[in-house]
Amino acid sequence: MTGREPEASERRSTRQRTAITAVMTEVVDFRSARQIHAVLRERGHEIGLATVYRNLHDMEQRGEVDVLRAGGGDTAVYRRCERHEHHHHLVCRRCGRAVEVEGPVIESWAARVARDEGFSEVTHAMELFGTCGACTRAERGRPRP
Amino acid sequence: MTGREPEASERRSTRQRTAITAVMTEVVDFRSARQIHAVLRERGHEIGLATVYRNLHDMEQRGEVDVLRAGGGDTAVYRRCERHEHHHHLVCRRCGRAVEVEGPVIESWAARVARDEGFSEVTHAMELFGTCGACTRAERGRPRP
DNA sequence: GTATACATGATAATGAGTATCGACATCGCA
DNA sequence: TGCGATGTCGATACTCATTATCATGTATAC
Ligand SMILES: [Zn+2]
Ligand SMILES: [Zn+2]
Ligand SMILES: [Zn+2]
Ligand SMILES: [Zn+2]
Numbered sequence: 001m002t003g004r005e006p007e008a009s010e011r012r013s014t015r016q017r018t019a020i021t022a023v024m025t026e027v028v029d030f031r032s033a034r035q036i037h038a039v040l041r042e043r044g045h046e047i048g049l050a051t052v053y054r055n056l057h058d059m060e061q062r063g064e065v066d067v068l069r070a071g072g073g074d075t076a077v078y079r080r081c082e083r084h085e086h087h088h089h090l091v092c093r094r095c096g097r098a099v100e101v102e103g104p105v106i107e108s109w110a111a112r113v114a115r116d117e118g119f120s121e122v123t124h125a126m127e128l129f130g131t132c133g134a135c136t137r138a139e140r141g142r143p144r145p
Numbered sequence: 146m147t148g149r150e151p152e153a154s155e156r157r158s159t160r161q162r163t164a165i166t167a168v169m170t171e172v173v174d175f176r177s178a179r180q181i182h183a184v185l186r187e188r189g190h191e192i193g194l195a196t197v198y199r200n201l202h203d204m205e206q207r208g209e210v211d212v213l214r215a216g217g218g219d220t221a222v223y224r225r226c227e228r229h230e231h232h233h234h235l236v237c238r239r240c241g242r243a244v245e246v247e248g249p250v251i252e253s254w255a256a257r258v259a260r261d262e263g264f265s266e267v268t269h270a271m272e273l274f275g276t277c278g279a280c281t282r283a284e285r286g287r288p289r290p
Numbered sequence: 291g292t293a294t295a296c297a298t299g300a301t302a303a304t305g306a307g308t309a310t311c312g313a314c315a316t317c318g319c320a
Numbered sequence: 321t322g323c324g325a326t327g328t329c330g331a332t333a334c335t336c337a338t339t340a341t342c343a344t345g346t347a348t349a350c
Binding site for chain 1: 326327328329330331332337338
Binding site: 069070090101105110113118121127128131132133 | 214215219235237244246248250251254255258259262263264265266267268269270271272273274275276277278281
């Protein structure tokens with residue numbers, strides 16, 4: 001959002017943190033804390049769920065992962081993003097595939113609207129949801145749920 | 146979003162529904178289900194919390210109220226909006242005051258991005274958060290000329 | 291008025307996320 | 321290498337919003 005973090009203090013390197021980072025590096029779609037926890041277990045890492053939450057929250061703070069809280073459910077989903085600058089996402093509500101999108105138009109529009117209404121320190125949250133090409137094709141010829 | 150609801154079936158008119166609708170008509174800011182429930186109690190209406198949730202969810206479905214799920218907490222907040230057409234909100238994160246805003250630019254941008262990425266049936270969620278004029282002034286401790 | 295499908299509400303259940311706190315691991319330093 | 325201060329972990333209890341249950345109440349059609 002507002003990329004001016006005060007260079008968060010260093011963290012100790014632990015077996016758990018390393019494993020979580022590794023998973024986040026490989027997984028490409030947004031995943032919930034519990035899903036990530038499950039992947040870790042499958043790989044033989046016996047890591048507590050609380051630790052997963054702690055680390056994800058931590059990685060979020062320092063901008064290492066993006067978090068999505070909208071999108072229907074109440075569950076937050078995380079993913080490591082290519083661009084660390086402010087950006088938005090276009091997420092397939094079917095398979096979870098996510099594309100990072102930039103929206104200069106959004107930024108300036110938000111700023112202008114805010115100014116016009118007399119608001120200051122304006123931030124915005126926005127995500128796009130849709131059905132990706134692959135899923136659209138897969139859907140064809142099949143009855144709707 | 147996607148204004149093609151199949152004309153939701155009629156609902157029975159009950160004392161509870163009437164009371165909830167009345168409250169939603171008067172309250173101007175976004176309020177949580179519990180807050181609305183509290184207001185109902187204050188007014189002498191002994192209505193179950195579950196019923197409040199049910200009705201709000203219902204009113205949301207038929208577009209009678211808008212719901213905000215982003216904005217920090219995990220609690221959903223509701224409010225009856227002037228315009229029933231698709232729109233967004235600029236919410237004061239200090240006092241909760243909300244302004245309805247329209248964003249034709251956003252709509253076209255979203256559509257274009259979606260097409261470019263091969264996505265279909267795209268919707269979007271977006272809200273603006275800031276500090277309203279009144280709160281900004283109060284923060285400074287002195288009003289602005 | 292009667293029947294019946296729908297609405298309500300007290301309460302239990304669910305489920306995400308957080309707080310606790312004793313045990314454990316890391317890292318700077320001797 | 322050994323030590324200790326301090327950061328981190330993890331089992332589990334907890335909070336709290338929202339949902340499911342299901343017996344009871346009631347709006348509506350006939
Ligand atoms: Zn991203
Ligand atoms: Zn897809
Ligand atoms: Zn304000
Ligand atoms: Zn829009």
